[in-house]
Amino acid sequence: MPSCQCQGIEAVFDQAQADRKLREYHRKGPAATTRLLVEALRTAGVEGRTLLDIGGGVGAIQWALLAAGAREAVGVDASSAHIATARREAERQGVGGRVNYVLGDFVALAGAVAAADIVTLDRVICCYDDMPGLVRLSAQHARQLYGLVYPQDAGWMRLGARAANGFQRLTGSAFRVFVHATAGVEALLREDGLRRVYYRRSGLWQVGVYAR
Numbered sequence: 001m002p003s004c005q006c007q008g009i010e011a012v013f014d015q016a017q018a019d020r021k022l023r024e025y026h027r028k029g030p031a032a033t034t035r036l037l038v039e040a041l042r043t044a045g046v047e048g049r050t051l052l053d054i055g056g057g058v059g060a061i062q063w064a065l066l067a068a069g070a071r072e073a074v075g076v077d078a079s080s081a082h083i084a085t086a087r088r089e090a091e092r093q094g095v096g097g098r099v100n101y102v103l104g105d106f107v108a109l110a111g112a113v114a115a116a117d118i119v120t121l122d123r124v125i126c127c128y129d130d131m132p133g134l135v136r137l138s139a140q141h142a143r144q145l146y147g148l149v150y151p152q153d154a155g156w157m158r159l160g161a162r163a164a165n166g167f168q169r170l171t172g173s174a175f176r177v178f179v180h181a182t183a184g185v186e187a188l189l190r191e192d193g194l195r196r197v198y199y200r201r202s203g204l205w206q207v208g209v210y211a212r
Contacts, residue, residue, distance in 0.1 A: 008175025013079035022058045030060040033205045038064040040198040040209040049117035055124030059086035076102045110137040120147040131180040139192040146210040153182035
């Protein structure tokens with residue numbers, strides 16, 4: 001991710017946003033698409049497995065899969081506010097010793113991040129311009145399961161993204177959103193030996209789980 005996009009993520013996903021997301025999590029639990037992803041992964045089997053949660057925000061997937069029997073988790077995020085908030089929540093939930101946190105761009109850090117049984121990217125590739133780099137490297141880190149939530153590949157979504165990015169430019173923000181081609185994402189996963197075992201559309205999003 002270019003440094004300007006990293007700076008944009010720090011500005012958009014700030015402490016106020018992290019606090020709001022954590023309040024929503026405490027009040028309502030994970031977002032609907034996150035629940036779909038978690039349930040599909042639980043069906044595929046998480047007991048005793050390790051998790052690499054890329055762009056995990058305040059940690060909703062981490063808590064859900066640890067509660068479902070995952071052994072340990074690593075959270076990588078480019079937002080320092082979300083990393084700090086997730087770390088505090090891990091301590092509050094009594095799982096601080098089972099989660100490690102890494103701050104930064106996963107693509108830049110991939111060589112120093114260990115592979116895991118399960119890799120998740122929940123609403124992450126829509127914040128990343130280099131989709132092939134992110135998907136390829138994250139897939140290589142998935143020993144067994146790979147879970148994604150990302151925007152539907154539709155013209156109306158691209159129009160929405162252009163409008164959102166126009167607003168970001170007007171406000172001077174470096175942050176941008178992206179609607180990447182579903183066919184391109186899935187081709188990269190197939191190249192890495194992952195096959196789709198679950199798929200569902202929900203609102204603006206599509207949810208997929210892939211297995212080796």
